Amino acid sequence: MRIVIPGGSGQVGTILARAFHGDGHDVVVLSRRRLARPWRVVGWDGATLGAWQREVDGSDVVINLAGRSVNCRYTAANRQEILDSRVASTRVVGEAIARAAQAPRVWLQASTATIYAHRYDGANDERTGVLGGGEPAAPSAWRFSIDVARAWENAFADAAADRTRKIALRSAMTLSPDAGGVFDTLVGLVRRGLGGPAGDGRQFMSWIHHEDFAAAVRWLIDRDDIDGVVNVASPNPLPNAEFMRLLREACGVSFGLPAREWMLEIGAVFMRTETELILKSRRVVPARLLDHGFRFRFPIWNDAARDLCGQWKVMRAASPRAA
Numbered sequence: 367m368r369i370v371i372p373g374g375s376g377q378v379g380t381i382l383a384r385a386f387h388g389d390g391h392d393v394v395v396l397s398r399r400r401l402a403r404p405w406r407v408v409g410w411d412g413a414t415l416g417a418w419q420r421e422v423d424g425s426d427v428v429i430n431l432a433g434r435s436v437n438c439r440y441t442a443a444n445r446q447e448i449l450d451s452r453v454a455s456t457r458v459v460g461e462a463i464a465r466a467a468q469a470p471r472v473w474l475q476a477s478t479a480t481i482y483a484h485r486y487d488g489a490n491d492e493r494t495g496v497l498g499g500g501e502p503a504a505p506s507a508w509r510f511s512i513d514v515a516r517a518w519e520n521a522f523a524d525a526a527a528d529r530t531r532k533i534a535l536r537s538a539m540t541l542s543p544d545a546g547g548v549f550d551t552l553v554g555l556v557r558r559g560l561g562g563p564a565g566d567g568r569q570f571m572s573w574i575h576h577e578d579f580a581a582a583v584r585w586l587i588d589r590d591d592i593d594g595v596v597n598v599a600s601p602n603p604l605p606n607a608e609f610m611r612l613l614r615e616a617c618g619v620s621f622g623l624p625a626r627e628w629m630l631e632i633g634a635v636f637m638r639t640e641t642e643l644i645l646k647s648r649r650v651v652p653a654r655l656l657d658h659g660f661r662f663r664f665p666i667w668n669d670a671a672r673d674l675c676g677q678w679k680v681m682r683a684a685s686p687r688a689a
Contacts, residue, residue, distance in 0.1 A: 367587075368425040370470070372396040372410065372459055373432025377547045378476075378540050378579070382429060385580035394421045396432075413454040415461060422459070423466040427587055428530075429474045430459045433518075437639050440507050452518045460525025469529040472587055475522045479538045479572050479599055479650040481515035484508065486568060489603070491653035492536075492595050507642050519595075531593050533586055538572035538599035538650055540579045541670070543678035545685075552610075553617060553678055561614050562622035564630060567607030569647035572599045575664035575674065582652075585660050597652040601665050606644070609667060616671035 369386050371379050374395035383405050387393045393405035396418050401407045410418040412432050422428060432455035434447045456475060463469050482490035483498040490496060498504070499512035519534055541549040555561045574582075582598050604612075614622050625633070630641045652660075664670035 367427060368392040368394065368421075369427045369429065370394045370396065370421050370425045372428070372430045372455060373412065373476075374429070375399055375401055375407070376431065376435070377542065377544055378537075379431045380544065381540065381542055381576045382431075382580055382583060385584075389584075394425075396421070412451060413458055415458060415465075419462040419465065422462040422470065424468045425470045427472050427474070428459060428463065428470045429476075429583065430456060431476045432456075432459075433476065436511070437643065439638050440510060440640055445510055449514050449517060452514060453521045456518060456521040456525065460522070460527055463525070463527045463530055469527065472531045472533065473527060474533045474535055474583060474586065477519050477522075477534045477536045477595070478511075478515050479536050479597065479648050480511050480646070481519070481536060482648065482650055484569075484647045485649060486570065486647055489649045489651040490597075491651050492597055493653065495597075495650070505642065507640050508646055511642060531590065533593055534595045535583075536595055536597045536599075536650070537579070538574050538597075538603075538648065540574055540576055541674055542576035543674055543681050545681075549674055549678065552613060553675070556610075556614050556617045556619050556622060559619070559621060560623050560625065561610050561617075561619065562624035563607035563610055564625050564644045565606070565627045567605060567610075567624070569606050569645055570603045570649035571606050571609045572603040572648040572650040573609075573667065573670070574598060574600050575662075575670045578662050578664055581663065582655060582660060585655075589658065592654065592658060596654050597650050598655070599650045599652050600662060600667070600670070601651050601656060602667065603649050603651070604667055612668050613671050613675075616668070616675040 369391050374383050375397040383393050387405045395407045396410040408418050433452040438444050483496040484501050499509050539548050
């Protein structure tokens with residue numbers, strides 16, 4: 367298959383490109399940056415049609431992951447860029463598919479589990495999940511993230527791609543041992559003794575092992591009977607305090623200093639990020655994957671954490687400067 371991945375130069379894109387390239391597929395990443403990769407990298411600007419659309423015409427699969435990272439301070443300029451980069455790239459990918467003489471058979475579009483409400487009382491699945499934005503006393507940054515997620519999915523829904531099956535991937539945080547990723551950051555905190563509960567530790571963390579993420583995307587490509595919204599997350603989210611305790615055990619660290627909310631707010635300023643990424647309760651379950659028979663290799667965090675820690679140690683042993 368020819369698989370085109372707009373915005374595929376980040377962590378999640380690299381996970382998928384590496385997996386599909388390893389399967390022997392023709393992988394094409396669309397990127398603003400010039401990159402040396404084992405697969406093909408083609409330039410685009412993420413907003414306008416260009417020579418890159420020839421890669422979409424005749425392709426089998428498009429997986430659009432384009433969008434500015436949300437790991438930043440939500441200044442007015444950054445908010446606008448986060449929103450515009452997602453909506454514009456989704457619209458232009460839709461235009462390329464609509465104009466293709468031979469349209470891809472499936473378009474998987476990145477979305478986010480952040481679209482669901484901050485809650486402790488029940489899990490959010492695709493059918494009964496509560497969308498966020500109306501929670502009492504929700505910080506403006508949280509409402510902004512919901513607005514972005516809704517605009518992102520609306521742009522996808524509005525795209526005229528009648529010849530192509532469309533799936534919106536409401537993904538939880540994808541954890542891999544790669545340097546600079548979320549898991550790498552968490553391990554760094556744990557190794558420095560800072561891997562205790564964040565805030566009150568009650569907020570749920572939804573996650574997925576990178577191998578399950580790639581397997582779920584493969585599976586969705588092959589399942590012609592599934593379209594629309596799909597939650598891509600482990601079936602077992604768990605509270606932050608328990609998540610971090612099990613991660614410490616997997617890393618062989620006995621103690622983790624807790625971080626109170628005021629400490630996180632100060633740290634976020636210095637780290638140029640937002641506390642929403644750690645304090646919002648994301649309790650998301652993949653009902654559609656489970657109902658249609660997808661089987662997770664790592665459904666339980668304890669097993670996933672041990673496997674990821676093992677992979678992380680192997681990678682750092684092979685490249686000590688990354689440790």
